[in-house]
Amino acid sequence: MNASPATPGTPGASGASGASGASGTPAASGASGASGASGASGASGASGASSTPGASGASGASGASGASGASVTAAPIASGADTAPQSLLRPWQSWALLGLAVLGAVGFVVGLNASPARVWLNLLIANVYFLSIGAIAVLFVAIHALASGAWHTVFRRVPEAMAAYLPVGGVFMLAMVLGAHSVYHWSHADAVAQDPVLADKGWWLNPPFWAVRAVLYVALWIWLGRRIVAASRRQDESGDVALTQANVRNSAIYAVTFALTFSLAAVDWLMSLEPHWYSTIYPWYVFSSMLTGTVCWIVMLVTLLKWRGVLPQVNEHHLHDLGKYVFAFSMFWGYLWLSQYLLIWYANIPEETPHYLVRTQGAWKPVFLVNLGLNVVLPFFALLPAACKRSPRWLFCWSLALALGHYLDLYLLAMPTAFAKGPVFGWQEPALFLGVGALFVFLFDRSLRRAPIVPVRDPYFEESVHHHG
Numbered sequence: 001m002n003a004s005p006a007t008p009g010t011p012g013a014s015g016a017s018g019a020s021g022a023s024g025t026p027a028a029s030g031a032s033g034a035s036g037a038s039g040a041s042g043a044s045g046a047s048g049a050s051s052t053p054g055a056s057g058a059s060g061a062s063g064a065s066g067a068s069g070a071s072v073t074a075a076p077i078a079s080g081a082d083t084a085p086q087s088l089l090r091p092w093q094s095w096a097l098l099g100l101a102v103l104g105a106v107g108f109v110v111g112l113n114a115s116p117a118r119v120w121l122n123l124l125i126a127n128v129y130f131l132s133i134g135a136i137a138v139l140f141v142a143i144h145a146l147a148s149g150a151w152h153t154v155f156r157r158v159p160e161a162m163a164a165y166l167p168v169g170g171v172f173m174l175a176m177v178l179g180a181h182s183v184y185h186w187s188h189a190d191a192v193a194q195d196p197v198l199a200d201k202g203w204w205l206n207p208p209f210w211a212v213r214a215v216l217y218v219a220l221w222i223w224l225g226r227r228i229v230a231a232s233r234r235q236d237e238s239g240d241v242a243l244t245q246a247n248v249r250n251s252a253i254y255a256v257t258f259a260l261t262f263s264l265a266a267v268d269w270l271m272s273l274e275p276h277w278y279s280t281i282y283p284w285y286v287f288s289s290m291l292t293g294t295v296c297w298i299v300m301l302v303t304l305l306k307w308r309g310v311l312p313q314v315n316e317h318h319l320h321d322l323g324k325y326v327f328a329f330s331m332f333w334g335y336l337w338l339s340q341y342l343l344i345w346y347a348n349i350p351e352e353t354p355h356y357l358v359r360t361q362g363a364w365k366p367v368f369l370v371n372l373g374l375n376v377v378l379p380f381f382a383l384l385p386a387a388c389k390r391s392p393r394w395l396f397c398w399s400l401a402l403a404l405g406h407y408l409d410l411y412l413l414a415m416p417t418a419f420a421k422g423p424v425f426g427w428q429e430p431a432l433f434l435g436v437g438a439l440f441v442f443l444f445d446r447s448l449r450r451a452p453i454v455p456v457r458d459p460y461f462e463e464s465v466h467h468h469g
Contacts (some may be wrong), residue, residue, distance in 0.1 A: 009015075014388040037222035041442030048072075054353055084309040084423055088301065088455040089445045097438040104435010111428045119419040120179035122429055123172065124434040125410045128269055131261075132290035133219070133297055134440070139258055140294065142251035151321060153464035154313040155302045160232060164295065165440045170218035172436070173234055173269070178212045183418060184210075186275045195365060197276055215266055218262040224254040232455060239457040261289060271408075273417040277355045278349035279344070283345045285336045292329040292375070293406040296399035300445070303396045307330075313465050316390045321467075323389025326399060327379065333406075334376030359412060363422025371412050374405040407433065 089097070113121030137159035143153050181185040185198070186205040192198040198205070207432045227250045235243040263283035271282050279285070299322050344352045359368045377401060388394050415423060455461055 029158045057386070063392065068164045068236065071339075078305055085451060086305070087306065087445055087449050088305055088310070089441075093446065094442060100438035101442070102433050104432050104438070107347050107428050107431030107435065111432075114180040114428075116179065118175065118424055119428060119432070120182045121414050121418055122181070122432040123436075124176060124183065124269065125407070125414050126433045127169055127172040127176075128408055129290070129407055129433075130165055130436055130440045131173065132286075134163050134165040134169060134264065135221045135225070135258065136287075136291055136294040137298065138221065138228060138254060140298065141228060141232075142254045142258075145251040145356035146255065148248075150463040151318065151467040153458050153460045154467075155305075155311060156232070156455055156458075157317065157448060157451060157453055158301050159294075160229045160451075161299055161444045161447040162294075162301075163222075163229060164438075164443040166218060166222045167173055168439060168443065170215065170222065173214045173218060174211060175308075176214075176269075177207055180207050180210070184272060184275075186272060190424055201275060205275060210268060212266065217265045220257055220261055224250065224257060228254060232458075233451045235302045235457050236452050236455060237255065239456075241459055270413055274355060274416055277352065279340055279352070279355070281336060281340045281343075285333075288329065288333040288336050289375075289406045289409045292326065292333050293403050295322065295325045295329055296403040296406075298322065299395055299399040300403065303392050303399075305453075307393065315467070317468050319392060319395055320386065322392045323383060323395050326395070326402065327383040327389065330376055330379040330383070330402065334372075334380075335370065337376065356418050358416045364412075364416055367408070367423055371405070371408050375402065375409060 050217060108119055111122070128196055135452060140152075140159045141156060141364060143149075144156075174377060176183075184205075184207075185191055186201065187207050192202050200449075203209075231243045231247045231250060234240070237244065264287040266283040270286060299319075302322070306314050317413070341356065358364060379398060381395075382398050383389055411429075412422075
């Protein structure tokens with residue numbers, strides 16, 4: 001049961017023997033894990049006590065010095081919690097990732113001379129992929145804060161740290177202005193002058209305004225995301241329960257802002273690659289793809305940390321719930337994929353069909369079918385059984401497959417706009433994707449080391465530790 005956090009000053013009672021009517025506050029000031037007391041949700045031995053995450057039950061004592069009705073201002077450090085920062089990577093692994101990033105940079109420079117359109121599209125695909133994952137990881141935290149969710153608390157530092165890529169992703173996106181002529185048809189003034197459709201869209205689709213919007217989108221994600229992460233980490237030091245409430249407000253602002261800005265970003269960065277084509281469901285489609293990819297990355301990073309012995313609190317029930325997310329969001333993506341395809345197929349409007357004609361004919365058709373099979377058909381059978389979602393190795397492998405599958409989905413959205421005859425895939429594609437991905441993991445690990453691996457004074461921590469689905 002996820003109890004809603006209390007505001008500061010709300011009277012709280014710990015689970016004292018014989019205490020009645022204890023309120024459902026997240027934590028009691030000065031409460032400590034006395035002998036026989038449990039910090040789990042629900043006070044021990046309290047008559048009529050409600051579920052109270054983080055409350056400590058001391059025999060015959062409440063709050064400080066047995067006084068009842070003490071102000072709820074701080075949560076204690078959870079007993080047995082690891083208060084030290086941890087790392088996913090060993091030093092040599094960090095250097096290896098930086099080496100991959102350098103390899104990606106070399107691939108980019110070499111590709112500029114060979115095929116500018118190809119290399120700029122590859123940078124766009126890789127950066128949109130990891131930039132979206134970083135932003136949606138913050139949304140993952142925000143949605144659970146708004147829902148007063150407790151179960152994810154033990155691994156919450158993972159999605160928080162994934163947001164570290166956002167500033168670098170913003171720089172890469174701004175750099176796309178330099179390659180706009182290679183990938184965006186609307187960036188050519190002569191093409192706009194000769195095309196009435198592009199001329200009508202020119203007030204929105206022009207390089208300067210495109211760059212301003214890109215900076216605005218990413219700047220809002222960084223600013224609002226840092227407010228959420230900063231409040232979470234300040235709570236490790238102060239234990240102030242008010243920060244939990246503050247993050248509910250921060251999360252509401254982030255969720256609304258993200259919904260608007262990500263919808264516009266999907267149109268600006270991807271749909272405008274085909275400026276004569278449009279789909280009103282397109283932003284939702286891109287979001288569902290990147291949402292699935294984000295949860296897959298959370299699963300992979302949490303599992304790797306657990307295998308390293310860093311997150312022992314994560315149990316099979318946490319993995320099961322994450323597996324439910326992977327399964328559900330894969331089906332959600334499949335639903336939107338089918339909705340968009342069927343609407344365009346049976347309407348058969350000339351302005352809409354070119355998008356699918358190029359992808360369902362010739363050399364692109366096998367990629368089109370693999371994309372559908374890998375991202376929705378196979379996961380349906382592979383992740384439907386509960387036992388599969390509880391198996392760390394099985395869930396990790398399928399999360400990896402789906403993470404790559406949704407990279408393929410972006411590849412299929414972007415590459416045919418410049419290479420209609422068929423897919424181009426050589427050493428440059430994996431070099432750029434792995435280069436940007438290595439940078440993403442390196443920045444994630446560096447951010448992870450800057451705070452305790454678990455939110456040790458979060459009022460929902462104990463409830464999350466004892467989560468049993």
